[in-house]
Amino acid sequence: MLFLYDAGIYLYFLVARILALFNKKIKLWVNGRRHLLEHIADVLDTGDSRIWFHFPSLGEFEQGRPVLEALRKNYPGKKIVITFFSPSGYEIRKNTPLADHVFYLPVDTRRNAREFIRLVQPEMAIFTKYDYWYHYFNELHEKQVPLYVISAIFRKQQPFFKWYGTLNRKMLDFISHIFVQDEASKELLQTIGIRHVTVSGDTRFDRVAENAVHPKAIAVAEQFSNNHQVFIAGSTWPEDEKLLAELVVEYPDWKFIIVPHEIGESRITALCKLLPENSFVRYSAIATSQISNLKSQILIIDNIGMLSSLYQYGNIAYIGGGFGVGIHNTLEAAAFGLPVIFGPNYQRFREARELITLQAAFSIDTFNGLKAVMQRLQDDSLRVQASETAKNYVQRNTGATSAIVGYICKNLSSVKNHIDT
Known part of the structure; x- marks a missing residue:
């Protein structure tokens, strides 16, 4: 099984190098790993022990961030190394002040894992949600470095629970x-x-x-809202945007803020073509002098990193991705007390299922379905009830960080570094 795993890793990297010729994101993934171990050796001081956080992508960084911040606060003298698998995480957070060093994760080969662990000398490793890499986990286990996986969720469809999942189950044994x-x-x-x-x-x-208590103020969004009812569509894809383009016509008295998941020029241009002429303004096109004169019905956010704070200006949220592989983050909107709407592919997300059960979220699969939910939420009493339910749901489920950090801190003092130098 290990032979097949190694062959799969090699094939994955080979295919990525070919696809990098045609895809910008994959090119970043490949180029970010060129001479990576040599770079790590150059910038890390020998003799330091570190706490290693790994995040597959940006979403998992935000998910694991409370634990990262807590350990940074509790142990200010400890060095922190962060790795990312995906460019969408690395490129946005490579300069985060929460870490001393941020790298791509070298491809999971036995040699890479051994060299990476030797260079980083982690006192412990913390992985968020998923990304199970055999050689890294095995190397940590052999060096007796504690490995924690946080905010993990498992489903019976995963290889761990299949007859062919022997190697996957072995990885779980390596986790502390x-x-x-x-x-x-x-x-x-x-x-x-x-x-x-x-x-x-x-x-x-x-x-x-925490974000709902201390959101960033966004002057453009505040002026754009200007006491109107605001519909915020976050992390949208083309299938979502086709429905939204029809909705804006049906509700001319509402303001709409649309935040596409991808903000390349071709994607933004395609979105603009769907919308009524002269109905929108792009965030990047607004000069400071124009903030006081935002008369458009639609504000398109062609910028990264604003969505989680934009929800403070909304009344209803639509979360994209539900017509593809799955919806994006519903909790950011729910924390601000926004009723949430999304497409049909949400079953893998526990919070989405629970919000629907509580009638704080609504799934749709056609424009007529979206229109019906929107009409329902015009009833102020129903919208207020959904709003309070969403916010209370988030509050009831807080506390994971203190449980995890409490366990880790309790064991940190007894951790010894067993890495050969």
Whole structure:
């Protein structure tokens, strides 16, 4: 099985190098790993021990950020190294002040894992939600470096629980402790003999709750809203935007803020073509002198990093991705007390299912469905009820960070670095 795993990793990297000739994001992924270990050796001081955080992408960074911030605060003298698998995480957070060093994660080969661990000398490693890499986990295990996976969630469809998942199950044995989001995940792990598990909840609740208390002020959005009812569509894809283009015509008295998931010029141009002429303004086109004169019905955000704070200006939220592989982050909007609407592909997301059960979220699969939900939410009493329910749901589920950090801090003092230098 390990041979097949290694062959798959090699093939993945080979295909990525070919696709990098045609895809900008994949090119960043490939180029970011060129001479990476040599670069790490040049910038890291030997003799330091560090806490290593790994995040697959930007979403997991935000999810694990409360734990990162807590450990940074509790242990200000400890060095922190962050790695990302995806360019969408690395390129946006490569200069974060929460870490001493930020790198791409070298491809998971035995040699790379051994050299990376030797250079970083982690006192512990913390992975968020997923990204299970055999050689890194095995190397940490052999060096007796504690490895924690936080905010993990498991489903019976995953390889861990299949007859062919021997190697995947072995990776779980290498983990020192797994903090899962729900009881169902713990029960699944117990069926395969994994018992070093704590149901701590999801650290995203802590992150979005904190953000809702201290959001960034966005002058353009505040002036654009200007006491209007505001519909905020976050992380949208083309299928979402086709429905939204029809909705803006049906509700001319509402303001709309649309935040596409991808903001390349071709994507923004395609979105603009869907919308009524002269109905929109792009964020990048607004000069400071124009902020006081935002008369358009639609504000298109062609900028990164604003969405989580934009929800403070909204009354209803639409979350994109539900017509593709799955919806994006619903909790950021729910934390501000916004009723949430999304497409049909949401079943893999526990919070989406629970918000629907609580009637604080609504799934649609056609424009008529979207229109019906929008009409329903015109009733102020129903919208207020959904709003309060969404906000209370987030508050009830906070606390994962304190559970995880408490466990880690309790064990940190007894951790010894067993890495050969």
